Amino acid sequence: MSALPAPTLAPDPHAFRREFVAFAIESGALRFGEFKTKAGRLSPYFFNSGLFRDGATMGALAGYYAQAALASGIAFDMLFGPAYKGITLAxxxxxxxxxxxxxxxxxxxxxxxxxxxxxxxxxxxPLAGRVLILDDVITDGASKREAVELIRVAGATPAGVLIALDRQERGSGELSAAQEVGRQFGVPVTAIATLEDVLATLRGRPDRKQEVARIEEYRQRYGAVA
Known part of the structure; x- marks a missing residue:
């Protein structure tokens, strides 16, 4: 099976990213307030893909994953979803x-x-060819490590990782969790949207100035090295 060709996209090839952010907000999957992260940080926002839980929202979410996969420039021949959330996504x-x-x-x-x-x-x-791994987020990278190992043991090639939202904040070092996974396994990691897309969306909404200020302050403290 041949790899996917580079798609011909709309005049603004990144518009779907901000549309996804707006969709996540409207669906309640992206929330603002004060939330404690796994790293113990108090974050002004929280993303929970588990709140896409009916046919309409899952259908829309899958559409955004498909657009992001095509826009990524990653050549792939099949999809792999790590248990458990990745199963539905794939x-x-x-x-x-x-x-x-x-x-x-x-x-x-x-x-x-x-x-x-x-x-x-x-x-x-069967795992074969170039495999794109789909998941919701990257935290410590454990599920991605397992997925990469499974793919390689089967004789296939990990082509890349696609997640829903890249928080773009530091992991265990100066790099983000996504950057760490990409460097560790030598595969590209891409996302439907990033924290910058969240901010770009919120900046277009006058009623969201407080959220923008809090997120920008949080990014100053915990943002990863670009």
Whole structure:
């Protein structure tokens, strides 16, 4: 199966990123206030992809993943979704890509290998060719590490990682969690939207000035090195 060609996009190829941010806000998946992160930081915003939980929002989310995959410039032959959130994302995005004329296989992993029936810990198409890994966010990179290892053991090639939102803040060092994963595994990491896209969207809304100020202050303290 041939790799996806570079798509011909609209005059503003990044408009879908800000549209995704607006969609996440309207869906309640992107919230503002004070939230404690896994790293113990008090963040002025919080993104929870688990709140995309009906057919309409999942369909829209998959559409944004498909657009981001096509816009990424990453050559890939199939999709892989790490258990658990990645399972739905890979399946739905495959449907959206097919609707756009790119019918690609997908698969996902079980947390524990099945010892009966078809057996194994991979469900769906066999891992082959260049594989794009889909997930919601990157925290410590553990699930991405497992996915990369599974793909390589199968003789396939990890092509890249696509997540919903890149917070662009420092992980264990000066780099962001996304940058750390990309450097560790030698694969590109891309996102539907980044913190900069969040800020660009909010700056266009006069009633969101306080959120913009808080997020910019947070980014000054914890932002990753570009």
């Amino acid at each position: 399946a739905c995005t495959a449907v959206s890509l097919a609707a756009l004329g790119h019918n690609l296989p997908f698969c996902f992993n079980r947390k524990e290998a099945k010892d009966h029936g078809e057996g194994g810990n991979i469900v769906g198409a």
